Amino acid sequence: MDKIIEKKTWTVRRWLSVVGGLLVLSGLIYLIVAGSGGGVLKVERDRLTVGTVVKQGFEETIPITGAVQPLQSIFITATEGGTVQEIFVEDGAMVEQGDPLLRLTNANLMLDFMNRETQIIEQINNLRNTRLQIEQNKRTQSQQLIDADYQYKEAYRQFRIDSVLMRDSVISVSQFEASQNNAHYQKQRRDFTARNLAREESIQNLQLSRIDASIGLMERNLTAIRSNLENLTVRAPITGELTGFNHFLGQRKAQGENLGQVDLMSGFIVRCQVDEFYLARISQGLDAVYTLSGNEHPLRVTKVLPQVTNGQFTVEMEFLDSIPPSITRGQTLQIRLKLSNRSTALTVPRGGFYQSTGGNWVFVLDGEDRAVKRDVELGRQSTEFIEVLSGLEEGEQIILNSYTTFGDASQLEINKN
Known part of the structure; x- marks a missing residue:
């Protein structure tokens, strides 16, 4: 008799099909979650700072620090080296141009000066004696010409008298010829003289000119040597305030050493150090403002020194309005330098999020209890706002805090206390 075989409800193949389907479903769920860029992170509302996207007037600015400096400063250097013998003024004193500040002593310089002065004076005296001799020769030769001219005139006068006497047969032919020969001789003698x-006068004049030039050069050399001694007394180069002038008696100063400076107190400038990142964007004529006692005051860039040192370059600015009486040399000013003209733009407040994301994405509030990650494009910056180029609409709100504590979360669940 045949047996009836019961069909099993769950076969092995069926079990494998179910397991495979579950694996595929799990994989799809994983891909969906992974594609969303992260999970959901719960945060407390009172720990978040929220900023609103606003369309408003915007100008790109950067914050920099400037130091108030005198309009002009002249450094004082030791023209000659020596030992401090006398100090006439103290650091911080107001001085007039030419005022003595300190006196140095230098025994070697004094000895060298005396030797060279003696040599130069001796050479000058020799040249002057030579000049006197040449002048004496010129006078002697001039006197010789005067004598020769006189002798010729006398001989010619006698010749004319003898010519009349010869015609009247008063004198002999030999007497007449002697008178004639003498007149001719005296004329030749005068012309030769x-x-x-x-000729001698031309040569002597050249000699005198060279002697005078040599004497002048030696006198200038003597003056220069004497001025070296005078340089041992250091004087104020301009009228102003003496700063950096700290010395003591007996201190040795080398030639060319900086002894301090005199600041011209008729005005001030502001000198700033700026990050080299902005070197190509800063030029003469840019405006800036600084805040003092709650009031803003205008500045303008007058000079850009492009040499980069330790990642920074120097910018100088002038005050555009009257300088406040409270401004002093060396004072630090907080400045906003304007890199663009004011225009209407979509903006968000500055915040720590920018350092976390590089301005590539932000968390945008979706209702009151959720924030979602969104890609954005941000542009220019000011000290308070950042320009929005795309990805956000006016009126939307973003989280301004740093995102470093949010990890890889793509959504934030906001809990209200």
Whole structure:
């Protein structure tokens, strides 16, 4: 008799199909979660700072620090080295141009000066004696020409008298010829003396010119040597306030050493150190403002020194309005430098989120209890706001806090206390 075989409800194949389906479903769920960029993180509302997207007037600015400096400062250097012998003024004193500040002593310089002065004076005296001799020769030669001219005129006068006497047969032919020969000789003698004097005078004038030039050069050298001694007395180069002037008696100062500076107190400038990142964007004529006692005051860039040192370059600014009486040398000012003109733009407040995301994404509030991650594009910045280029709409709100504690969360669940 045949047996009836009961069919099993769950076969092995069926079990495998169910397990496989569950694995596929799990995989799809994982992909969906992974594609969302992270999970949900619960945060407390009172620990969040929220900012609203606003359309408003915007200008790109950067915060920098400036130091008030005198309009002009002249450094004082030791023209000659020496030992401090006398100090006439103290650091911080107001001085007039030419006022003595301190006196140095230098025995070697004094000895060298005396030796060189003696040599130069001796050379000058020798040249002057030579000049006197040449002048004496010129006078002698001039006197010789005068004598020769006189002798010629006398001989010619006698010749004319003898010519009349000869015609009247008063004198002999030999006497007449002697008178004639003498007149001719005296004329040649005078002409020769005149030519010789002219030639000698040209040479003597050249010699005198060279001697005068040499004497002048030596006198200038002597003056320069004497001025080196005068340089041992250090004087104020301009009228102003003496600063950095700290010395004591007996202190040795090298030639060229900085001894301090005199600040021209008729005005001030502001000198700032700026990050080299902005070097290509800062130029002469840019405006800036600083705040003092709650009031804003305008500045303007007058000079950009492009040399970069330790990642910074120097910018100088001028005061555009009257300088407040409370401004002093060395005072630090907090400045906002304007890199663009004011225009209407979509903006969000600055916050720690920018350092966390580089301005590439933000958490946008979706209702009151949730914030979602969204890609954005941010642009220019000021000291208070950041320009929104895309990804946000006016009126939306974002979380401004730093996102470092949010991990990889793509959504924030906001709990209210």
